[in-house]
Amino acid sequence: MKKLLLAAAVVAAAGGAGYLYQNEVANSSGSDALLSQVPADTLLITYQTKPINYYEYMNAFGTAQQPQMSELFAEEELTPGLEFAVNFLDAYVAASSSPESLKAFMGTGDSVSPVIYTLGFIPVYKVQLENPAALWKTLDEQEQLSGFQHELVKLDKVEYRRYELTESQDKLMGIGLVVAVVDNVLTVTFDIPELGVESPLKLAFGLESPKNSIVDSGRLEALQNKYGASNNSFGIVDIREIIKGLTTVDGNRMARQLKIIESDPVLDQLRSPACHTEFTQIAENWPQMVAFAEYSAGDDKARINGGFVVESKNQVILEALQSVRGVLAESNGEQSMFSMALGLDVATLAPAIGKIWTDLTTPEYQCSILAQAQNDMRGQNPAPAISMGAGMANGLKGLSMEMFGLDVNMNGQYGPELGQLDAIFSISADDPNMLLQTAQMFMPELAQIQIQPDNQPVNIGGLLEPYAGKPMDVFARLNGSHLTLYSGEAAAAASEKVMAQPLTANGLLSFTMDSDRVLEVIETASEVSGEPVPEDVKMSLQGELVGGMALDVTKDGIVFDFDYTSSTKPQVKVAQQ
Incomplete structure (x- = not known):
């Protein structure tokens, strides 16, 4: 095998x-x-x-x-x-x-x-x-x-x-x-x-x-009706058929094939009546994974925009996951070279984990494999520990960082040196000022940051100069919903959008990247350090790949959305010297 x-x-x-x-x-x-x-x-x-x-x-x-x-x-x-x-x-x-x-x-x-x-x-x-x-x-x-x-x-x-x-x-x-x-x-x-x-x-x-x-069977028609719209590429992974193949000896072709070539104690356990029944019930709650995308091309560019859904009928778990959705900061994503955002409602995290843990440990499984996994889980309820940790970040709704550019000064005192960074980091919370005060308790150096929740930028670059080794402008802004730290023109414009964003849950995770611009930053850092960029890194980032992905939870299941654009021109590999 x-x-x-x-x-x-x-x-x-x-x-x-x-x-x-x-x-x-x-x-x-x-x-x-x-x-x-x-x-x-x-x-x-x-x-x-x-x-x-x-x-x-x-x-x-x-x-x-x-x-x-x-x-x-x-x-x-x-x-x-x-x-x-x-x-x-x-x-x-x-x-x-x-x-x-x-x-x-x-x-x-x-x-x-x-x-x-x-x-x-x-x-x-x-x-x-x-x-x-x-x-x-x-x-x-x-x-x-x-x-x-x-x-x-x-x-x-x-x-x-x-x-x-x-x-x-x-x-x-x-x-x-x-x-x-x-x-x-x-x-x-x-x-x-x-x-x-x-x-x-x-x-x-x-x-x-x-x-x-x-x-x-009508499944392809149903898939296209549900997720089709403008999509022209589709896929299905059938969890029910996989479980049927593992827990029966003749339920489908996979089961009959495994019966012929595999003799394994685990398979024997899976084929027991209890395991067949209980794994089948689980598969009915998590029946399939589906993929869909719209592919288009023109002007030396190709775009693929779609999603991947782990479908579920387990409303207890879905509702628990939906409850922890947080705030993904929305700024100038089309201008950034890299961004990452985590949406997480910390106040609901421990209760949600508790609900999921209860849902997984409540059934009295007769299947030995499931019963053993369940017994292991019953002694490790993470909710209390998460609740204690979450108390340190009470009210937190999301974290994000976004990078727009990085300059290099070729005429530095000691040769090339990194110049101005154009980037933003933001915290979204019910009371970001309280989170800042909590952080100041554990990091005394942050106590020097004196800022009011009036949405006005305050230059805190002087506090960072000992670490940066040179003067730099870094601003902080605070209001009732967001705290932003930023440097650079694009980041300043991004902070305007972030500070005005309502605390409305809009997802769990997002990530974007412009591969060519990331490669530019890596090559800039290479100039400063004198170390060449590895050829495999260059090749992986060439191609003008721009786009991102997002993770969310809906009534249908766990959803991964993606949207990428790339060059259709071939990349020429440069021979290493």
Whole structure:
């Protein structure tokens, strides 16, 4: 199983880019036809309702922005088959430097609509090809370079290439990476001979149809109706099917596959009647995780805007989490290079933790695994300790920091030195003045800060000069809801917005970043320190990635929202000297 997971990671890391062998079996290659081949009991699925430009996506958000696969697996002892796959994927990423080279390498068209799903626990990747011969040629070249060869296998009408990923001498105990093209649809999956009749190869190739497809189940339509709006990319992770696969022997294909290849005491416990019943009840309360996004591109930029929701019907936990939502400071986010905000109503934190703890420890579980976890929790109620700690920050609603710029003085007395910082730090609370007074009790040096809650800026730079080593302007402002500390013009403008913001709960966490501007700051610091910026840091921050994410809780579940824009132009890696 470990080898299968490693093999799956190799393929998934490149978005399923793989190998092919072409066949002529009549099947529609349209997106709807691909989805109709996905069974209703799939553990996960991702798909697009609108094709995306392959080259643009690869350079904006795909693996073209990632380290080489060979670096990711540098600490792993790879079999020849896995090493071949890793090297192939590195070549694939290198080919994304232009639309022409990517199409020549992969054989795809300009736009693609890939589908990823599972047949039991076996992942399947499908994508339409425009010119299979191009990828066939690429694959032959890569085989010649590596000296690693495929095995040609035929299953009914479909011929496919099989790449053995293990070093097993027994073919029945091996794991093969399987590649086929049926009517110009590339299919990448795995072959585990040990599965016998539960091997999903015929389903993966479309030689058999699922008894119940996910399209017929209506779940995709329901997902798009609920989260669709303008979104064109969707995904589901089905927790109920995963639990069914772990707690039964024949409830779905995953269960039947595990019964064949896994003999584990933990699985035996999970399959007991008590564990099956109680884990199923938990899964009904936390049925699935869904993802959705709108992808768009133009003017050398691509944007992906969407969310990820851990859906829940457990209103006790959801209401407890909603009660601790705090204030995320809203300022000049579009101008900042980096920001982070924590929204937390400290006054409700301990009661909320107590409600969650009670909800988790009240049921009398008969399942030994759940009962043991519950017994461990019962002796560790964190609410009292949190209540004591929260008393030190009573009334706190949120913390935030935002950075707009950092100058460097190239003509410093001793060479380049850091200049003016443009940034803001804010505290939102029912009575921020009281929090300041509490902090002054524990940090006597803060007692020098004399400020009234009149919303007027006070320059406290003199207090920081001994630490900064030079004069600097740092201002503090205080009113009945916020305390801000800031320096710089953009931060001063941001403080106006923060100070006027009402104490209305608007989330739990937010984070934004402009990668190019962050890289500028790092390079500025490099000039001052004389230390070069590591190449991998440079590569990870190039690409003009701008955007952020936010964490919140709604009536539907725990929500992660994201919105990112990036350049679709390829990044040129500069060779280290």
